[in-house]
Amino acid sequence: MKRIPFHNREKELKEVMKILEVEPSLITFIYGPINSGKTTLVSHLIDQLPEEYVVFYINLRGRFISDYRDFIKVLFKIEKEKNYKEVLKTISEISAETLKFSGIPVAESVMNALFKEKSYEDVFEFLEEYFTTIAKNKTPVLIIDELQVVGDLKINGLLMYKLFNFFIRLTKELHLCHVFAVSSDSLFIENVYSEAMLDGRCRYLLVDDFDEKTTTAFLGGHGFTDDETTMAWEYCGGKPVYLLELIHAGDRGREIDRLLRMRSGELKTILKALKELGDKITIREERYDISYEIIVDLLKIFLSEEEIDMWSIDEISKHYLVKNNILFLDPHTGVIKPQSRLNLLAIRDVLKDM
Numbered sequence: 001m002k003r004i005p006f007h008n009r010e011k012e013l014k015e016v017m018k019i020l021e022v023e024p025s026l027i028t029f030i031y032g033p034i035n036s037g038k039t040t041l042v043s044h045l046i047d048q049l050p051e052e053y054v055v056f057y058i059n060l061r062g063r064f065i066s067d068y069r070d071f072i073k074v075l076f077k078i079e080k081e082k083n084y085k086e087v088l089k090t091i092s093e094i095s096a097e098t099l100k101f102s103g104i105p106v107a108e109s110v111m112n113a114l115f116k117e118k119s120y121e122d123v124f125e126f127l128e129e130y131f132t133t134i135a136k137n138k139t140p141v142l143i144i145d146e147l148q149v150v151g152d153l154k155i156n157g158l159l160m161y162k163l164f165n166f167f168i169r170l171t172k173e174l175h176l177c178h179v180f181a182v183s184s185d186s187l188f189i190e191n192v193y194s195e196a197m198l199d200g201r202c203r204y205l206l207v208d209d210f211d212e213k214t215t216t217a218f219l220g221g222h223g224f225t226d227d228e229t230t231m232a233w234e235y236c237g238g239k240p241v242y243l244l245e246l247i248h249a250g251d252r253g254r255e256i257d258r259l260l261r262m263r264s265g266e267l268k269t270i271l272k273a274l275k276e277l278g279d280k281i282t283i284r285e286e287r288y289d290i291s292y293e294i295i296v297d298l299l300k301i302f303l304s305e306e307e308i309d310m311w312s313i314d315e316i317s318k319h320y321l322v323k324n325n326i327l328f329l330d331p332h333t334g335v336i337k338p339q340s341r342l343n344l345l346a347i348r349d350v351l352k353d354m
Contacts, residue, residue: 029181029182030180030207052139054138055100058102076104076106076111077103131170168196186330210238210243279320302347307335310336326347
């Protein structure tokens with residue numbers, strides 16, 4: 001199977017390395033539109049880090065987490081037949097090739113104790129001691145991908161509030177561990193920022209679709225002609241997942257037409273269901289009706305515009321359109337735009353005669 005190599009994220013990688021070169025002080029949100037390459041960037045970064053870093057990478061994608069036990073299972077990786085001290089000793093001494101973990105290694109006895117206590121405080125106290133021990137010899141880096149999966153989980157109160165306060169303690173207060181939260185859910189980031197009082201305690205790193213120069217170079221490396229590259233940029237922009245579809249396509253013009261028809265069809269289905277059945281959305285534990293007419297009027301703005309500011313759209317419609325991956329909200333700049341160039345063209349295709 002042909003593997004597409006990692007391509008040109010030097011700017012983002014340099015920003016992350018600058019963060020890692022100084023002591024932990026802020027939580028870093030790595031965010032961007034869906035399928036813009038955030039997880040690929042993180043995976044490449046982990047492979048490139050020197051041996052003084054110990055990386056704990058936890059990807060929540062596709063995980064079902066409904067209670068405390070599920071939460072613990074996702075965080076930790078059981079090291080059977082080892083006690084707590086042996087696990088920490090192993091982490092501080094093993095080679096650079098194995099200083100990367102998909103989960104936080106713990107002894108089975110520790111996991112059993114954490115399950116028994118059923119308290120997030122016990123987990124956070126344990127992790128603080130854990131990272132304190134590692135930080136004597138190495139620099140721990142905690143990366144949680146798709147963190148919004150546990151955004152609504154409640155354990156004696158809202159877990160996310162407690163979790164981010166713990167992250168603040170690890171970074172800004174104790175300077176023990178670098179913490180990266182990766183998410184495409186910009187509404188989640190916006191909500192956490194306000195609920196967990198993160199002003200002055202976090203930074204943002206946008207991983208956006210490729211710009212035109214990067215897209216041209218990327219496609220040129222895969223044998224695209226100038227006309228094919230121009231067509232790809234016009235219809236798909238720099239969305240990596242769509243560019244990969246075109247790379248593998250036999251007839252690239254036909255593939256572009258298929259992608260646009262598919263996305264237009266998806267948008268028509270969403271609007272048809274909204275018009276005929278209605279819909280509701282939960283915001284801050286309150287349920288709100290979605291207005292079909294307001295949604296259509298808002299989307300018509302993109303017949304002439306490519307982006308708008310978040311203050312020009314009502315909160316209910318904003319949440320609905322972002323949750324349905326029609327629009328992308330940048331919580332740092334306040335800009336709202338379609339999730340991709342293809343999405344913009346689909347909006348214009350569907351709304352032009354409405």
